[in-house]
Amino acid sequence: MRRPGLPPLRLALLLAALLLTGAGCAVQRADAPLFLPAQDAGAYHGLPGDARLMSAEIQAVAWSDFLLRHFDPWNRTQPAYPADKVFWGLTDFAGKRLYGENLRPRDPAWLDAMADASRVAEYPSLNRRAIAVANTAMRVLPTGKPAFDDPRQAGEGFPFDYLQNSLVLAGTPLYATHESADRAWVLVESRFAYGWVRSADIAWVDDDFAGAFQTGAYAAVVRDGVSLADKDGVFRFKGFIGTLLPIAPAASKGAPGSDLTVMVPARDDRGRAVVKYARVSQGDAQPAPLAPTPDNFAALANRMLGEPYGWGGLYTDRDCSATTMDLMAAFGVFLPRNSSQQAKLGWVEPLDGEDGPAKKARLLKEGVPFLTLVRKPGHIMLYIGSNDGQPVVLQTIWGLKTRSGGKEGRRIIGRTVISTLEPGENLRDLARPDGVLLYSVRSFNTLP
Amino acid sequence: MRRPGLPPLRLALLLAALLLTGAGCAVQRADAPLFLPAQDAGAYHGLPGDARLMSAEIQAVAWSDFLLRHFDPWNRTQPAYPADKVFWGLTDFAGKRLYGENLRPRDPAWLDAMADASRVAEYPSLNRRAIAVANTAMRVLPTGKPAFDDPRQAGEGFPFDYLQNSLVLAGTPLYATHESADRAWVLVESRFAYGWVRSADIAWVDDDFAGAFQTGAYAAVVRDGVSLADKDGVFRFKGFIGTLLPIAPAASKGAPGSDLTVMVPARDDRGRAVVKYARVSQGDAQPAPLAPTPDNFAALANRMLGEPYGWGGLYTDRDCSATTMDLMAAFGVFLPRNSSQQAKLGWVEPLDGEDGPAKKARLLKEGVPFLTLVRKPGHIMLYIGSNDGQPVVLQTIWGLKTRSGGKEGRRIIGRTVISTLEPGENLRDLARPDGVLLYSVRSFNTLP
Numbered sequence: 098m099r100r101p102g103l104p105p106l107r108l109a110l111l112l113a114a115l116l117l118t119g120a121g122c123a124v125q126r127a128d129a130p131l132f133l134p135a136q137d138a139g140a141y142h143g144l145p146g147d148a149r150l151m152s153a154e155i156q157a158v159a160w161s162d163f164l165l166r167h168f169d170p171w172n173r174t175q176p177a178y179p180a181d182k183v184f185w186g187l188t189d190f191a192g193k194r195l196y197g198e199n200l201r202p203r204d205p206a207w208l209d210a211m212a213d214a215s216r217v218a219e220y221p222s223l224n225r226r227a228i229a230v231a232n233t234a235m236r237v238l239p240t241g242k243p244a245f246d247d248p249r250q251a252g253e254g255f256p257f258d259y260l261q262n263s264l265v266l267a268g269t270p271l272y273a274t275h276e277s278a279d280r281a282w283v284l285v286e287s288r289f290a291y292g293w294v295r296s297a298d299i300a301w302v303d304d305d306f307a308g309a310f311q312t313g314a315y316a317a318v319v320r321d322g323v324s325l326a327d328k329d330g331v332f333r334f335k336g337f338i339g340t341l342l343p344i345a346p347a348a349s350k351g352a353p354g355s356d357l358t359v360m361v362p363a364r365d366d367r368g369r370a371v372v373k374y375a376r377v378s379q380g381d382a383q384p385a386p387l388a389p390t391p392d393n394f395a396a397l398a399n400r401m402l403g404e405p406y407g408w409g410g411l412y413t414d415r416d417c418s419a420t421t422m423d424l425m426a427a428f429g430v431f432l433p434r435n436s437s438q439q440a441k442l443g444w445v446e447p448l449d450g451e452d453g454p455a456k457k458a459r460l461l462k463e464g465v466p467f468l469t470l471v472r473k474p475g476h477i478m479l480y481i482g483s484n485d486g487q488p489v490v491l492q493t494i495w496g497l498k499t500r501s502g503g504k505e506g507r508r509i510i511g512r513t514v515i516s517t518l519e520p521g522e523n524l525r526d527l528a529r530p531d532g533v534l535l536y537s538v539r540s541f542n543t544l545p
Numbered sequence: 546m547r548r549p550g551l552p553p554l555r556l557a558l559l560l561a562a563l564l565l566t567g568a569g570c571a572v573q574r575a576d577a578p579l580f581l582p583a584q585d586a587g588a589y590h591g592l593p594g595d596a597r598l599m600s601a602e603i604q605a606v607a608w609s610d611f612l613l614r615h616f617d618p619w620n621r622t623q624p625a626y627p628a629d630k631v632f633w634g635l636t637d638f639a640g641k642r643l644y645g646e647n648l649r650p651r652d653p654a655w656l657d658a659m660a661d662a663s664r665v666a667e668y669p670s671l672n673r674r675a676i677a678v679a680n681t682a683m684r685v686l687p688t689g690k691p692a693f694d695d696p697r698q699a700g701e702g703f704p705f706d707y708l709q710n711s712l713v714l715a716g717t718p719l720y721a722t723h724e725s726a727d728r729a730w731v732l733v734e735s736r737f738a739y740g741w742v743r744s745a746d747i748a749w750v751d752d753d754f755a756g757a758f759q760t761g762a763y764a765a766v767v768r769d770g771v772s773l774a775d776k777d778g779v780f781r782f783k784g785f786i787g788t789l790l791p792i793a794p795a796a797s798k799g800a801p802g803s804d805l806t807v808m809v810p811a812r813d814d815r816g817r818a819v820v821k822y823a824r825v826s827q828g829d830a831q832p833a834p835l836a837p838t839p840d841n842f843a844a845l846a847n848r849m850l851g852e853p854y855g856w857g858g859l860y861t862d863r864d865c866s867a868t869t870m871d872l873m874a875a876f877g878v879f880l881p882r883n884s885s886q887q888a889k890l891g892w893v894e895p896l897d898g899e900d901g902p903a904k905k906a907r908l909l910k911e912g913v914p915f916l917t918l919v920r921k922p923g924h925i926m927l928y929i930g931s932n933d934g935q936p937v938v939l940q941t942i943w944g945l946k947t948r949s950g951g952k953e954g955r956r957i958i959g960r961t962v963i964s965t966l967e968p969g970e971n972l973r974d975l976a977r978p979d980g981v982l983l984y985s986v987r988s989f990n991t992l993p
Binding site for chain 1: 645646647648649679689690691702703704727728729744745770772774777779780781782783811812813814815816819821853854855859860861862943957959960
C-alpha cells in the first residue's frame with residue numbers, strides 16, 4: 098500500500114526532528130565559517146617592533162638556566178624520577194578501556210604485556226648519556242602503537258593517542274635510565290619530559306662527544322622543516338623551531354649574516370654518537386638566543402601559523418604546549434612540556450571567580466605580548482596583544498566544543514591560529530558557555 | 546509559552562525519525578556478536594599434517610624465482626618503472642580532496658609542495674643499491690604525513706592513509722632511483738613494490754656488502770616481533786613472519802635444531818651498509834624455505850591470528866595482501882604486494898556469473914588449503930579448508946559493510962581471523978547482498 102503524503106505540520110515536525118538528531122552527525126551539518134582575526138602575529142602588540150621585551154640581563158639569566166637544564170641529563174648518574182612516575186601509564190591505564198590502531202578495544206592482556214616489556218622491577222637498568230639523532234616520539238609505554246579512548250566520542254580516537262607524550266627534537270641531550278625487554282626502547286630523561294624513545298633514534302654519548310657538543314655557542318633553527326645534511330652529503334634530520342644545535346667552533350667566528358655551520362649528532366654502526374657538521378643558511382638558523390623583540394617573536398610565530406595540530410608531537414606537528422615551548426626556546430626561555438606546568442612559571446595571575454569581561458580587562462592591562470601565557474585546564478595560549486579592545490592569542494588548538502540536540506561534538510580548528518578568547522562565537526552550535534575558551538580561562542602568567 | 550505535549554501519533558513519527566536518523570551514529574547501535582569458527586588454522590584442511598602441498602621440485606623452482614626477485618634490485622642499473630608510474634600519486638590525487646592528520650581538508654598547495662619535493666623532472670637522480678636497516682614505511686609521496694579521504698565516510702579517515710603503500714621489512718634489498726628535494730626520502734624499488742622510504746632507514750650497499758649478504762642460505766623469521774640485537778648487544782630491528790635474513794656462513798654448518806646466527810644489515814655513520822650478526826633461537830627463525838606442510842602453514846598462520854589490521858603496513862601491522870605475501874615468503878613463494886596482482890598468479894579460476902552456492906562448491910572442490918587465494922575486488926583471502934561444508938579462509942580484514950536506515954557503516958573486525966565466506970550473516974545491519982564477502986568473490990587462484 099502506498100502511504101499518503103504527510104500533512105504539512107507533521108512534515109515540519111519531522112524536519113525539525115531530523116535537524117535536531119542529525120546534528121550529532123557531522124556529515125549532516127553545514128559548516129558555518131569560523132571567523133578569525135588577521136593571521137599576522139605582529140599586528141596586535143602595539144609596540145615598537147625592535148623593543149626588547151626582556152632586558153639583556155634577564156634574558157642572559159634565562160638562557161643560562163635554559164642551557165643548564167638542556168645539558169643537565171648528561172650530568173645525572175641516577176634517575177631524577179622514581180618508578181611510580183616513569184611507569185605511570187601502567188597504573189593509570191589499568192582497568193580502562195583502551196582502543197588500538199584498529200579502533201577496537203584492546204585486550205586487557207595488552208597492558209600486562211606492556212608491563213613485562215617495561216621490566217618495572219629492574220628499573221633503573223641503565224646509566225648512560227645519550228642524544229637524539231632523529232626527531233623521535235617520546236612514549237608513555239615502550240611501543241609505537243597507539244592507545245585511544247573511545248573513538249566514537251567527540252574529541253577522542255585518532256589522533257588522540259594517549260601513549261604519545263612528546264616529540265623529542267634531534268640534538269636533544271638525554272639521560273638513559275632503562276631499557277625495554279625487547280631492547281627496542283630506552284627510557285630517557287630530557288630537559289622537558291621523560292619517557293620511552295626508540296633505541297635506534299638515539300646514540301650513546303661519551304666524554305669526548307659531550308665535551309665537543311657543548312661549544313658554548315648555539316644556533317636556534319628559525320623555520321620548520323629545515324633539511325640538515327652533513328658535509329658528506331648524508332641527510333641527518335630536519336630542524337624545527339625549537340631545535341638547538343652547537344655552532345661549530347671554527348665557524349662561529351664567521352662574518353655576521355653569513356651561513357652557519359652547526360654540529361649535528363649522528364649514530365655510528367655501534368650506536369655511539371659522533372659529531373657531523375651541517376651548513377645552514379642564515380635565514381634558517383640564527384645564533385641563540387634571539388633578541389626578544391616583537392618583530393622576532395612575530396616572525397617565528399608567523400612561520401608556525403596554519404601548521405597542523407599534532408597531539409603530543411605526532412607527525413612532528415605541535416600541540417598547544419609544544420608551540421609555546423618551541424617558540425620560547427629560540428629566545429632562551431625554558432618551558433616544561435606540560436601546559437599546566439607552563440602556567441606555573443613567572444608571575445601568575447589567578448582569574449578564578451572573575452567573569453569574562455573582567456578576565457579580558459585584566460589580561461589587556463597586565464599581559465605582556467609574547468611573554469604572557471593564558472591557561473585553561475588542559476590548554477595553553479600565548480597572549481600577543483589586542484584587536485578592537487579584545488585580547489588576541491596565538492594558540493595551537495584541536496577544536497571547539499559544540500553541542501547540538503544534546504550531543505557533544507567538535508568544530509575542528511586543528512592548527513596554529515591567531516584568535517580572540519572567544520573564537521566560534523558566531524557558530525550556532527558552539528557549546529555555551531563551556532565551549533567558549535574565555536569561560537574556562539583560569540589564569541595567566543608572565544615570563545620569565 | 547509552554548508548548549503542549551505532542552499527540553501520540555506525532556510522537557510515534559518523531560521516534561521513528563529519531564531511530565532512522567540516529568542509525569548512522571555507531572554509538573547508538575548495540576553490537577551483536579560476530580560469530581567466527583574456531584580460530585585454529587590447522588582445523589580445516591583435512592589432510593595429514595606433514596603432507597607436502599608442493600613437491601620438492603616445484604618448491605625449489607619457486608624458491609629460486611623468489612631469491613632472484615628478492616635480490617634483483619641489486620642488479621638494476623636503471624629504474625624498472627617510468628615516471629608516470631612512480632609519481633602516480635601526484636596525478637591521481639590532483640583535484641581530489643585530501644584530509645590531513647588534523648582531519649581537515651588539505652590545501653591544494655600541499656600537493657604542489659609534494660610535487661616540488663618529488664623533483665619529477667630530475668627523475669631518475671640516483672643509481673644505487675641499498676638495503677632497509679629498519680622496518681620502514683614505503684610511501685606514495687615523500688612525506689610521513691597522511692592523506693585521508695573524508696573521515697566522516699564509513700571506512701575512511703584513520704587508518705586509511707592513502708599515502709601508505711607498504712611496510713618494507715628490514716633486510717630487504719632495494720634499488721634507489723631518486724631522492725627528494727629535502728633528501729629525507731629516497732625512491733626505491735623492491736621485490737614487491739616501489740615507493741619512497743626514509744633515507745635514515747636505508748643504507749648504501751657496495752659490492753662487498755652485496756656479496757657477503759648473498760650467502761645462499763637464508764633464514765625465515767617464523768614469529769612476529771622477534772627482537773634482533775647484534776653481538777655487541779646493539780638492538781637492530783624486529784623480525785616478523787616475512788623477514789628473510791642470510792644465515793651466517795660459519796653458523797650454517799651448526800647442528801640441526803640449534804640456534805641460528807643470521808646477518809643483519811646496519812648503517813654506519815656515513816650511511817653505508819655493514820654486516821652485523823645476530824643470534825636467533827630456533828623457535829623464532831628457521832632455514833628457508835619451510836617445508837610446505839599443513840602443520841607448518843597452520844603454525845605460522847596461527848601466530849598471525851588476532852593481530853591488528855594495518856592498512857599498507859601501518860604500525861608494522863598487516864593488511865590483507867601483506868598477510869598472504871608474508872606467509873608465502875616463509876615457504877619460498879613470491880607474491881607481489883597488491884591483492885589484485887596476487888590474484889593473477891598460478892591457476893586462476895574465474896567465478897563471474899556464478900551464484901554463492903556454486904562459488905562455494907567450486908572452491909571446496911578445486912581449492913588447495915594454504916595454496917589457494919580467494920579474491921574479491923580490493924581484498925584477498927587464503928583458503929584453508931572447510932567446516933560443515935562451508936569453505937573457510939584466513940584473512941586480514943578491516944570490516945564488513947553495514948547499512949541501516951539507508952546509511953552505510955562498517956562492522957570493524959580489524960584483525961587477522963579465520964572465517965567462512967559469509968562472516969556477519971547473523972548481523973541485522975549487514976549490508977545485503979554487498980556486505981556479504983561471498984557475493985563479491987570474483988575468482989580464486991592456486992599457487993604456485
